[in-house]
Amino acid sequence: MGIGDVVVRKSYGKDITFKIIDVKEDNGEVIYILKGISIRIIADSSRDDLELVNKEFIAEKDKILNARVSQAIKNAISSRGGTYTRITKSPKIIPEKELMFGRPGKVLHIDGDEVYMENCLKVYKQLNIEAVGRSVIEREQPLKVVDMVKEIKPDIVVLTGHDGVHKNAKDFLNLDSYRNSRYYIEAVKALRDYNSSYDELVIFAGACQSCYEGILDAGANFASSPNRVLIHCLDPVFVCEKIAYTRIDTVVSITDVIENTITGIKGIGGLQTRGKYREGYPKSVYL
Template sequence: MEFNVGDLVTRSSYDSDIVFRITAINKGEAELAGEELRLAADAPLEDLIKLPDQERKDLQKRSREKEEVSYRLFRQEAKLMKERNRYETSDGYKEDTSYFEMRGRVLHLDGDPHYLEKCTMLYERLGIPVYGVHLPEKEMPAQVASLIHIVRPDILVITGHDAYQPSRGPENELKAYRHSKAFGQAVREARNIVPQLDQLIIFAGACQSYFEWLLKAGSNFASSPDRVNIHALDPVYIAAKLSLTPFMDRVSVLQILHHTLTGREGLGGIETKGVMRRGLPWKQEGISFSNSPNDE
């Protein structure tokens, strides 16, 4: 069977447990990226099974439905947060006043351009200001500093593909991970610029990443505590929750994981403050803020 870059496939040696997208083919070997999961792998072409058209359509439908459920839950909580903001800025509805929100800006570095596009669309749908950059994982440490100076983000997301490879060593050895070292080095470069955990909030990691190493490097949130796979959109929900939470409020780890598609087995971190700031009065003329309280 002929295979091409972009084909959706499974691996027969793993009982077709995960659907991958072929990202490159070289000398009978295919480089693979999880279609829904941030997992990197490779396999000989003879081990691959191409996904039939109907199964491909069914997968895309199930994926959209799952993502839509998570989105609706997030929007429900965002509306509750907005109503609380209105109550507080109007002194318990005693004052007839309007306010504006300055939501946290996200710099999202992603090793997969396909995932970056999906993430950017979700950020925009949630009303989160974002600057997305596609970079191969190993280039992130060298590029992150200049990007921070240019974008001046409140939240930094460093993600792409990763994998724990037991044949290279136990879970506590960095060499056993495909891209955890690069993620952690990028975090350290970012912390050289902004050391304070609440002035620059960092999420780092992908599927099966070295969770403890990424936290020690300076991340607020990371993957993957149980070395499980995480969903492609999980970093977005973490960043969005922080972007929409007032800077005087703390966000517990359990609270921030509530709307992710993976949960505590794949994601974790430390208690962190939100970054959204409110102001008043809101004026339609003059200075324009991209995220007014009327935006839905």
């Protein structure tokens, strides 16, 4: 087995497919560092627990997740039928529906994993959301995020990548128990020092098993992971979709945001937040 091979872990029922990204030696034992293909997690394993699979192989859990992704995309698009084009009528102007137009919120997605980022950008495009992606490793995100926000001027910022709870960790509020949670927290704090308004700048931060409470306390609107579970690589995208396409004068239903994700309430949570969708009238005749 070597870097780039696709494997499953026998002790976990072969539930998740991983790619080997590094091989290390610990006290004479070879340890394989693994990255989830669809799940935002970094793990390690001994050789004996791994089984090679073909690149075409999709673990049973991945099949279920992929089906949920397809359904979530359909639900997101179909839910916009009339939902985001309403406008209050006045005695002077009664807008015709065909003359209405709108602008969803703009997203800056900063991801510690370039492959995950590219997959997210494809789905943003499917959902008709303007999104700019930047691949930045987790420990550098606090140093670079504010300059990127100043450059791109997004309405919504996503800070994600990989995370995970260290083996034998018992204190789930101690940042030493996590691989990367401290970096997400530092990045969120930097953003809130730059813009303290939860409505002007909406922030999602975290990855698999991240320190949910610490990230929210730092100033994020939404975070992972309340129950320290694994989250899907596209969960941040579906959070953004709900915010981007909810009207600016409406507080987004937190339960609607969570139900819109792949992982659900155990993996994603957050605070009341206003939408970023702005309606306009009338449409330009030249477009």
